[in-house]
Amino acid sequence: xxxxxxxxxxxxxxxxxxxxxxxxxxxxxxxxxxxxxxxxxxxxxxxxxxxxxxxxxxxxxxxxxxxxxxxxxxxxxxxxxxxxxxxxxxxxxxxxxxxxxxxxxxxxxxxxxxxxxxxxxxxxxxxxxxxxxxxxxxxxxxxxxxxxxxxxxxxxxxxxxxxxxxxxxxxxxxxxxxxxxxxxxxxxxxxxxxxxxxxxxxxxxxxxxxxxxxxxxxxxxxxxxxxxxxxxxxxxxxxxxxxxxxxxxxxxxxxxxxxxxxxxxxxxxxxxxxxxxxxxxxxxxxxxxxxxxxxxxxxxxxxxxxxxxxxxxxxxxxxxxxxxxxxxxxxxxxxxxxxxxx
Numbered sequence: 001x002x003x004x005x006x007x008x009x010x011x012x013x014x015x016x017x018x019x020x021x022x023x024x025x026x027x028x029x030x031x032x033x034x035x036x037x038x039x040x041x042x043x044x045x046x047x048x049x050x051x052x053x054x055x056x057x058x059x060x061x062x063x064x065x066x067x068x069x070x071x072x073x074x075x076x077x078x079x080x081x082x083x084x085x086x087x088x089x090x091x092x093x094x095x096x097x098x099x100x101x102x103x104x105x106x107x108x109x110x111x112x113x114x115x116x117x118x119x120x121x122x123x124x125x126x127x128x129x130x131x132x133x134x135x136x137x138x139x140x141x142x143x144x145x146x147x148x149x150x151x152x153x154x155x156x157x158x159x160x161x162x163x164x165x166x167x168x169x170x171x172x173x174x175x176x177x178x179x180x181x182x183x184x185x186x187x188x189x190x191x192x193x194x195x196x197x198x199x200x201x202x203x204x205x206x207x208x209x210x211x212x213x214x215x216x217x218x219x220x221x222x223x224x225x226x227x228x229x230x231x232x233x234x235x236x237x238x239x240x241x242x243x244x245x246x247x248x249x250x251x252x253x254x255x256x257x258x259x260x261x262x263x264x265x266x267x268x269x270x271x272x273x274x275x276x277x278x279x280x281x282x283x284x285x286x287x288x289x290x291x292x293x294x295x296x297x298x299x300x301x302x303x304x305x306x307x308x309x310x311x312x313x314x315x316x317x318x319x320x321x322x323x324x325x326x327x328x329x330x331x332x333x334x335x336x337x338x339x340x341x342x
Contacts, residue, residue, distance in 0.1 A: 007073030093144035202246030210292030
């Protein structure tokens, strides 16, 4: 298939594009490239692209290019980043997403895969939640995902199939690494400082999924028969990969030598507390191929940190932390107050 990937230069996008190409697809990218100076290690695979803010996409960007499906990853993907200006999060993650879907429908692109999030379940306690569960979002990022799913459902018809991939909290190595997601974060702290720095009390539950498994799920659902996916949501993850954060810390401690658990100042229970059921995905697509586990992912991260040579200055600097990097670009007058390049 010929597929447009928005956010193709991001944390997940750089991994997904390679996997799409390896699976035989023709890929076009669209990205504002806010993190163009944030490549970690080797460069990634490049494809034909449009460097453009998703808020500025127009009909001519999509028509006449032979696009058969859109995988829409582009978003402000960080709860703290979303809090800089909640309206930016809503404009980019919600309103722009719906606009792109409307334009796609107008030009005859039949399949629209939306990178949603299990964070929509929010403060859910110890219940194990399937796709029918109520939403209880506690961040602007999660609210933006709820709003987008709601509005995309209204666009669905016999000629346009939106699909909602509710991804678990991502982890894993990428050329556009993020150190603000929990598994990457704890492993980096342990490797660079000898401490496993806990920012909560460790009790919250969180479903976790490797970015290669997220990418595999996108490819599987993109190719699936319409009747199996049309206007449906799928939780993306594996049932055995629901963990309390303190369990993740224990796994890190077993992988990274000579490190110990340390609690950040003010560490307290996290409102984001939820466990998720993934039966629908694996029953509908028994050969989907998701296979990563958190211990295996921590080992991958540790080996990559050693290979490339992660140090505390890299980890604590502005290059690989999303919110710090955006604030740096704003302070240097490289972005305007709408987060567009000047």
